[in-house]
C-alpha cells in the first residue's frame with residue numbers, strides 16, 4: 001500500500017500540481033440544460049453539468065487525495081435490482097427442516113458494545129423478523145472452533161487482537177457502516193486474504209445493509225420518459241408548500257466532513273436563509289426526538305440539506321432517505337450518479353449540478369415563489385415508498401444467518417481488501433465550492 005507518511009513531500013507536490021490543473025478543468029466545463037422537465041424550460045439556469053458519470057470517475061481519479069486511484073469503480077446495481085435484493089432477503093427460507101443453530105461471534109466492539117445492532121442469543125434474529133433466524137449470536141471468545149461466522153467491526157479491527165485458530169469452514173465477516181473515506185481510522189493493508197464476506201452499506205457487499213432504498217408500490221417507472229413525466233407532473237394534487245414559512249434547513253451534529261458540506265452551506269447562506277440545527281449550528285432540536293424534528297422541518301421548511309460527510313459510491317445515508325420520506329425537498333451534493341439511480345427522477349435537487357451556490361439559491365427562490373414548480377418534485381409520492389429504518393439495516397444480519405445455512409455457497413476470499421474497500425468505494429474529494 002502507498003505509504004503516505006513516507007512520501008508526504010512527493011504527495012504534497014503531486015496534489016498541488018493536480019489542483020493547479022483542476023482549476024483549468026473547471027473553467028473549461030460546459031453546461032447543458034436538462035430540458036426533460038417543464039421546470040428547466042422555464043428556468044434555464046438549472047444547469048445540469050455536462051459531467052456525466054464516466055467523466056466524473058476519470059476526473060476524480062486525478063484529484064483524489066483520499067484513495068490514490070479509481071480505475072475500476074463498482075458497477076452500480078439498478079434501483080430495481082436493489083429492491084429486488086432486499087425483497088429476496090425478506091423471503092429467504094431454510095432448506096433443512098430440522099436445522100441446527102449456526103453460531104455467530106461478534107468479535108470486537110462496535111459503537112460501545114458488541115451487539116452489532118442485533119443483540120445476543122438464540123432469539124436475536126427471530127425478534128427482528130428474520131425469515132431465517134436459526135442463528136445464535138454471542139460475544140464469548142471461548143470455543144472458537146464452534147463458530148460458523150466471526151463478525152469484525154473494521155473500525156476497531158487490529159492485527160494484535162485476532163482469533164488464534166481458524167477453521168476452513170468458518171466465515172470471517174467484515175462489518176462496517178461508515179464510508180471508506182475515513183482512511184486514517186482504518187488500515188486495510190493487513191487484511192489481505194482474511195475475510196470471506198463483507199457486510200457494509202455498499203450494494204456489492206455479500207450482505208448488504210443499506211441505509212435506505214426506494215420501493216415501488218405501483219406501476220410508475222422510477223425514471224419516466226419525457227411524455228410520461230409530463231403526465232405525472234400535471235397529476236399532482238397536494239400542495240406540499242402549504243403552511244411553510246421558511247426556506248432551508250440542515251441538521252448536523254458532526255462538524256467534520258470530507259465533502260466540503262460546511263463550506264457549501266456557508267456559501268449558500270450568503271444568498272438564502274439556511275437554519276442549521278445541532279452541534280455545528282445555532283438552533284436546537286433534541287436528537288432523541290429525531291422523528292419530531294423531521295416532522296417540524298417538513299412543516300416549516302421547503303428544503304432540506306441532505307449532505308453526507310463524504311463522497312463515496314453508494315454512500316447515501318438516512319440523511320437523504322428519511323427526508324425523502326417526509327414532505328420536504330432534499331438538496332444533495334452528488335458527484336457520483338448514485339442518487340439518479342436510486343431515487344425517482346425529479347425527487348431531489350443536486351447542488352453539484354449548479355455552476356455555483358448563487359445559481360442554486362436563485363433556483364430555490366424560484367421554486368419558493370412558484371408552488372406548481374415546487375410540487376412537481378413530489379410527483380412520485382403516491383407511487384413509491386421510502387425504506388430507511390433500522391429494520392432494513394438489520395436485514396443484512398438476517399441474510400448472514402440464511403447464508404450460513406446455505407450449504408451450496410462456494411468458498412470466497414477477499415484477497416485484497418485495500419482494493420475492495422478503498423479503491424472500489426470510489427471516494428472522491430469535493431471540487432472547490434463557490
Ligand SMILES: *[C@@H]1O[C@H](CO)[C@@H](O)[C@H](O)[C@H]1NC(C)=O
Nearest residue numbers: 050051052053054055056058
Ligand atoms: C459521457 O462521457 C463520455 C466521455 O466524455 C462520452 O463519450 C459519452 O458520450 C458521455 N455520455 C453521455 C450520455 O453524455
Ligand SMILES: *[C@@H]1O[C@H](CO)[C@@H](O)[C@H](O)[C@H]1NC(C)=O
Nearest residue numbers: 092093094095406407408409
Ligand atoms: C443458496 O445460495 C444460492 C446461491 O446464491 C441460491 O441460488 C439458493 O437459492 C440458496 N439456497 C437457499 C436454500 O436459500
Ligand SMILES: *[C@@H]1O[C@H](CO)[C@@H](O)[C@H](O)[C@H]1NC(C)=O
Nearest residue numbers: 138139140141142143144146
Ligand atoms: C463463555 O463460554 C465458556 C465455555 O462455554 C463458559 O465457561 C463461560 O462462562 C462463558 N463466558 C461468558 C461470559 O458467558
Ligand SMILES: *[C@@H]1O[C@H](CO)[C@@H](O)[C@H](O)[C@H]1NC(C)=O
Nearest residue numbers: 221223224225226227228229
Ligand atoms: C414513453 O414510455 C411509454 C411507455 O413505455 C411509451 O409508450 C412512449 O412511447 C414513450 N415515449 C417516448 C417519448 O419515448
Ligand SMILES: *[C@@H]1O[C@H](CO)[C@@H](O)[C@H](O)[C@H]1NC(C)=O
Nearest residue numbers: 038039042369370371372373
Ligand atoms: C409557475 O410555474 C408554472 C409552470 O412552469 C407556470 O405555468 C406558472 O405560470 C408559474 N406561476 C407563476 C405565478 O409564475
Ligand SMILES: *[C@@H]1O[C@H](CO)[C@@H](O)[C@H](O)[C@H]1NC(C)=O
Nearest residue numbers: 117118119128129390391394
Ligand atoms: C434492528 O435492531 C436494532 C438493534 O437491536 C433494534 O433496536 C431495532 O428495533 C431493530 N429493528 C427492527 C425494526 O427490526
Ligand SMILES: *[C@@H]1O[C@H](CO)[C@@H](O)[C@H](O)[C@H]1NC(C)=O
Nearest residue numbers: 168169193194196411412413
Ligand atoms: C475463508 O477465508 C480463509 C482465509 O482466506 C480461507 O482459508 C477459507 O477457505 C475461506 N472459507 C470459506 C468457507 O470461504
Ligand SMILES: *[C@@H]1O[C@H](CO)[C@@H](O)[C@H](O)[C@H]1NC(C)=O
Nearest residue numbers: 068069070071072418419423
Ligand atoms: C485500483 O483498481 C485498479 C483497477 O482494477 C488497479 O489497477 C489498482 O491497482 C487498484 N489500486 C489498489 C490500491 O488496489
